[in-house]
Amino acid sequence: MFRRLKSDIQAVFDNDPAARSWLEVIFTYSGLHAIWAHRIAHALYKRKFYTLARIISQFSRFMTGIEIHPGAKIGDRLFIDHGMGVVIGETCEIGDDVVIYQGVTLGGTGKEKGKRHPTIGNNVVIGSGAKVLGSFKVGDNSNIGANSVVVREVPPNSTVVGIPGRVVRSNGQRVDRLDHTKIPDPIMEMFRGMQREIDALRGELEALRREAESRETANRDAAEPEQAGDGLHKLKITTGGDA
Numbered sequence: 001m002f003r004r005l006k007s008d009i010q011a012v013f014d015n016d017p018a019a020r021s022w023l024e025v026i027f028t029y030s031g032l033h034a035i036w037a038h039r040i041a042h043a044l045y046k047r048k049f050y051t052l053a054r055i056i057s058q059f060s061r062f063m064t065g066i067e068i069h070p071g072a073k074i075g076d077r078l079f080i081d082h083g084m085g086v087v088i089g090e091t092c093e094i095g096d097d098v099v100i101y102q103g104v105t106l107g108g109t110g111k112e113k114g115k116r117h118p119t120i121g122n123n124v125v126i127g128s129g130a131k132v133l134g135s136f137k138v139g140d141n142s143n144i145g146a147n148s149v150v151v152r153e154v155p156p157n158s159t160v161v162g163i164p165g166r167v168v169r170s171n172g173q174r175v176d177r178l179d180h181t182k183i184p185d186p187i188m189e190m191f192r193g194m195q196r197e198i199d200a201l202r203g204e205l206e207a208l209r210r211e212a213e214s215r216e217t218a219n220r221d222a223a224e225p226e227q228a229g230d231g232l233h234k235l236k237i238t239t240g241g242d243a
Helices: 002-015 022-028 028-047 048-064 186-238
Strands: 105-107 131-134 159-163 166-168
Touching: 002 022, 002 028, 022 028, 028 048
Parallel strands: 105 131
Antiparallel strands: 159 166
């Protein structure tokens, strides 16, 4: 138990450069408080003390602004940064070494019973305001960009951005953890692709224009001797031949 508490505290130091001391982390980090309250609530939930578990989770929500259903399964070293507005559903499963920023929702998409919330793999980063909705898995070592809406499975070592979420890559490699500045923008990538196509079409049109101009010049040059010959022939007729 104490080993797990220590690993929870160490996760804060590993992921937040603003953390200065153990005392500060223990008393001021609401994400850590929410995780510890959830561990108590989850233990009660597994023993079928459902109402007491919900009371603890709701009290934790009131104190921290983070709502974690007591039925959710959370791995080791979860770090919830800032945390206000985070919602984690009942059948959600979260792996080890996951980082969640404020405003994240790990929710369902309907009223169906059974598994209806996402499964988050190990070493996943979920950016501010992201929504991961439905019963599917987000693969290990993946990154969910801020404000993305993810509604389908995410392969391991992927970066997802946009609404709805699209799997993207940065130069064919996985984006570094916590470095949100390197997450590509799929809309801008689309515009850049369109611009490249427009530039290619302009090049083709310019080549066709030059080819047409060269043909017109060649036809004009070929027509000038014929016109000169016709003029000479008419001159001979009007003057009576060679005389």
